[in-house]
Structures are given as C-alpha cells and as structure tokens.
Amino acid sequence: xxxxxxxxxxxxxxxxxxxxxxxxxxxxxxxxxxxxxxxxxxxxxxxxxxxxxxxxxxxxxxxxxxxxxxxxxxxxxxxxxxxxxxxxxxxxxxxxxxxxxxxxxxxxxxxxxxxxxxxxxxxxxxxxxxxxxxxxxxxxxxxxxxxxxxxxxxxxxxxx
Numbered sequence: 031x032x033x034x035x036x037x038x039x040x041x042x043x044x045x046x047x048x049x050x051x052x053x054x055x056x057x058x059x060x061x062x063x064x065x066x067x068x069x070x071x072x073x074x075x076x077x078x079x080x081x082x083x084x085x086x087x088x089x090x091x092x093x094x095x096x097x098x099x100x101x102x103x104x105x106x107x108x109x110x111x112x113x114x115x116x117x118x119x120x121x122x123x124x125x126x127x128x129x130x131x132x133x134x135x136x137x138x139x140x141x142x143x144x145x146x147x148x149x150x151x152x153x154x155x156x157x158x159x160x161x162x163x164x165x166x167x168x169x170x171x172x173x174x175x176x177x178x179x180x181x182x183x184x185x186x187x188x189x190x
Contacts (some may be wrong), residue, residue, distance in 0.1 A: 075190070076168065079142060083170040083188040086137040090146065091115055091176060091184060095136075102127045108136045117148070117178040119155075126159060133159070142188050150182040163187050 089095070095109030101124050110125060112118045125133070134140055145160035155178055163169060167189040176184045 076170075079168075079188055079190060080170050082139055082142065083144075083172055083186060086139050086144070086188070087172050087174070087184075087186045089137060090186070091117070091174060094118075095121065100124065102129075102132075105132070105136050108133060115174065115176045117176055117182075117184075119179065122148075122157065122178075126157060128159075130160065139188060142190050144189075145187045147185050148176070148178055148182050149185070150178055151180055155179055155182070160187075163189060 089107060090110050092111055092114040093107070093109035094111060095105065096107040097104060100106070100108075100121075105124075105128065108125060108128075110117050110121045128136075134142075134144065137144070143161050145158060145163050147156070147158040149156050170186075170188045172186045174184050176182050178184075
C-alpha cells in the first residue's frame with residue numbers, strides 16, 4: 031500500500047484562487063494611485079498659485095520695485111509702494127503703461143493670469159490692470175486695505 035503525503039502538494043484550485051485574488055488586488059491597487067495623483071497635482075497647482083500670488087502682492091504693495099526708480103523701459107520687479115501699503119501715484123502711472131506680459135514677468139506670474147484693482151473710498155483713483163477674470167476658473171483672491179491718497183482696497187486675482 032502506497033502512502034500519499036499531502037504536505038507540499040498544491041491543488042490547481044488553490045493556484046487558480048490565488049491568481050484571481052492577486053489579479054483583483056493588482057487592478058484595485060493600480061487604480062488608486064492614478065486618482066490620488068490627479069488630486070495631488072491639483073492641490074500642488076493651487077498651493078503653488080497661492081504662494082506666487084502672495085509674493086506678487088507683497089512685491090506690489092510693500093516694495094518700491096527694482097530698480098527703485100523703475101519705469102516701463104527698465105522694470106525688473108514691480109513695486110508700487112512708497113512705504114509698506116502706501117502707494118506711490120507716479121509708480122501707478124508707470125504700472126498702468128506696462129505691457130501685460132511684461133508685468134506678468136516682473137511679478138513672477140508667468141504661468142498665471144492676473145487682475146489687479148485698487149478701489150478708493152471716494153472712487154476718485156480707482157483702476158484695474160490685467161485680464162478679465164473668467165467665471166469658470168479656480169481663482170486666488172487676495173485683498174488688503176492700503177493708503178492711496180486715502181483709504182483704498184487693493185485686490186489681486188490670480189488664475190490659470
């Protein structure tokens with residue numbers, strides 16, 4: 031009489047079940063990172079846009095720009111301030127004469143579009159510079175109270 035030892039023997043059903051489980055796990059795990067990657071890219075883009083917006087707005091409202099006496103022909107960094115949050119009217123005049131693409135470059139917003147508006151309390155010195163903001167885009171909006179011949183609101187909208 032022959033003895034058959036079952037240790038170490040694998041039936042074909044066990045292999046088939048293991049293969050099915052492996053393939054199901056492979057398909058499920060393969061799909062998860064793809065959906066998470068799209069969300070991560072959107073989050074990164076939004077965070078990057080928020081950082082660049084804040085830096086550009088700080089440059090506009092808190093610095094003189096570079097060079098300090100910049101004009102449309104030599105601007106490297108745009109700054110409209112005499113002092114932090116106090117706007118120099120001469121720099122605003124120069125700013126409004128800038129080409130939009132040159133302004134984007136000088137604000138380090140090359141990858142984005144923007145619109146800057148300043149609204150004075152008495153509406154005497156209101157201006158807007160940039161492109162119209164589309165309604166179907168994700169927009170970063172930053173608003174600050176400034177002094178521009180009186181109290182005013184500065185609003186920067188950045189979008190892609």
